[in-house]
Amino acid sequence: MAFNAEQLARYSRQIILKELGIKGQQKLKQARVLVVGAGGLGSPAAFYLAAAGVGHIGIIDADEVDLSNLQRQILHGTDDVGRPKADSARASLLALNPETEVRALRAFVDAGNIMGFIRDYDFIIDGTDNFPAKFLINDACVLAGKAFSHAGILRFTGQLMTYVPGQGPCYRCVFREPPPPEAVPSCRQAGVIGALAGVVGSLQAMEAVKYIVGAGALLTGALLTYNGLQGDFRKIALSRRADCDVCGEHPSITAPVDYAQAVCDA
Amino acid sequence: MPAERMADFRPDAAADVTDVVCPVTFVKALAALDELEDGRILEIRLNDGEAARNVPLSLKDEGHQVLRLTDNGDGTCALLVRKVSACPVE
Numbered sequence: 001m002a003f004n005a006e007q008l009a010r011y012s013r014q015i016i017l018k019e020l021g022i023k024g025q026q027k028l029k030q031a032r033v034l035v036v037g038a039g040g041l042g043s044p045a046a047f048y049l050a051a052a053g054v055g056h057i058g059i060i061d062a063d064e065v066d067l068s069n070l071q072r073q074i075l076h077g078t079d080d081v082g083r084p085k086a087d088s089a090r091a092s093l094l095a096l097n098p099e100t101e102v103r104a105l106r107a108f109v110d111a112g113n114i115m116g117f118i119r120d121y122d123f124i125i126d127g128t129d130n131f132p133a134k135f136l137i138n139d140a141c142v143l144a145g146k147a148f149s150h151a152g153i154l155r156f157t158g159q160l161m162t163y164v165p166g167q168g169p170c171y172r173c174v175f176r177e178p179p180p181p182e183a184v185p186s187c188r189q190a191g192v193i194g195a196l197a198g199v200v201g202s203l204q205a206m207e208a209v210k211y212i213v214g215a216g217a218l219l220t221g222a223l224l225t226y227n228g229l230q231g232d233f234r235k236i237a238l239s240r241r242a243d244c245d246v247c248g249e250h251p252s253i254t255a256p257v258d259y260a261q262a263v264c265d266a
Numbered sequence: 267m268p269a270e271r272m273a274d275f276r277p278d279a280a281a282d283v284t285d286v287v288c289p290v291t292f293v294k295a296l297a298a299l300d301e302l303e304d305g306r307i308l309e310i311r312l313n314d315g316e317a318a319r320n321v322p323l324s325l326k327d328e329g330h331q332v333l334r335l336t337d338n339g340d341g342t343c344a345l346l347v348r349k350v351s352a353c354p355v356e
Binding site: 011018 | 292296297324
């Protein structure tokens with residue numbers, strides 16, 4: 001697969017990196033990444049992946065753009081308020097890089113549709129804002145043998161980890177099961193700094209790029225946390241649990257499951 | 267390699283990177299090399315100055331074998347480089 005002069009110029013700053021080169025750029029062009037959630041995390045993640053030349057990006061979101069989203073969800077503009085986020089996201093990604101193939105899906109992920117959504121993708125980015133969706137994406141990726149990036153943000157702190165089949169723990173190994181819905185503050189209740197979403201969502205894009213081109217070390221077997229208020233990054237080593245309900249030796253979860261969600265998250 | 271032998275190199279392909287500036291010069295050269303098999307020789311036409319200084323160094327740094335750089339006398343140079351497939355980078 002040859003690149004034309006315009007493509008070579010567009011991607012020149014990364015093609016000159018030894019870890020990428022022409023081969024890495026070809027891998028990016030052939031890659032298919034699914035971003036679940038076109039919000040605070042999904043916006044920077046999808047934006048950088050489109051910019052990097054990822055050939056196909058799927059983006060799922062059921063919501064419409066609200067004025068209160070714009071503080072952190074940089075795929076959407078003021079004129080997009082009221083528009084489905086999936087459509088607005090698609091338009092922004094195509095404006096940045098018209099060569100990207102973008103599939104916009106207006107839907108909530110659930111136990112019934114998640115396997116179908118992830119099937120055609122090489123890497124999945126969890127940019128959702130609630131625990132039921134995070135466990136759903138984890139379980140589906142483990143069951144389907146797909147690599148994915150988990151991330152979560154609240155107030156001034158964020159965390160992320162990467163799951164690759166056969167390498168290190170899954171999200172459920174670490175967090176076992178969703179907390180009771182009433183115990184969890186949502187971004188709506190607790191607040192979040194927009195730039196935090198930018199930091200953590202960009203790190204998710206970084207993981208996707210490294211996974212696709214096969215460079216460096218992924219955040220498998222590790223949770224990277226960021227405390228924006230203190231300016232601290234911490235990397236915590238994690239190991240797989242043999243008795244994990246989904247990726248363990250005797251899994252009790254053999255199909256995706258839906259958990260109840262706190263009403264205020266919806 | 268003796269100077270007289272240098273003249274014997276026959277390019278297998280050619281690339282013109284005089285229409286772009288660094289680092290796209292290098293990127294265009296990499297793209298042209300990517301089309302070639304290992305051991306083949308590419309002749310690159312590049313502008314005097316920055317491109318003529320940087321592109322040979324960058325290609326060498328990638329592991330390719332820079333064979334010859336000649337002044338064309340018209341503000342451009344001709345660079346002969348042999349493709350050497352790089353080991354995968356960790």
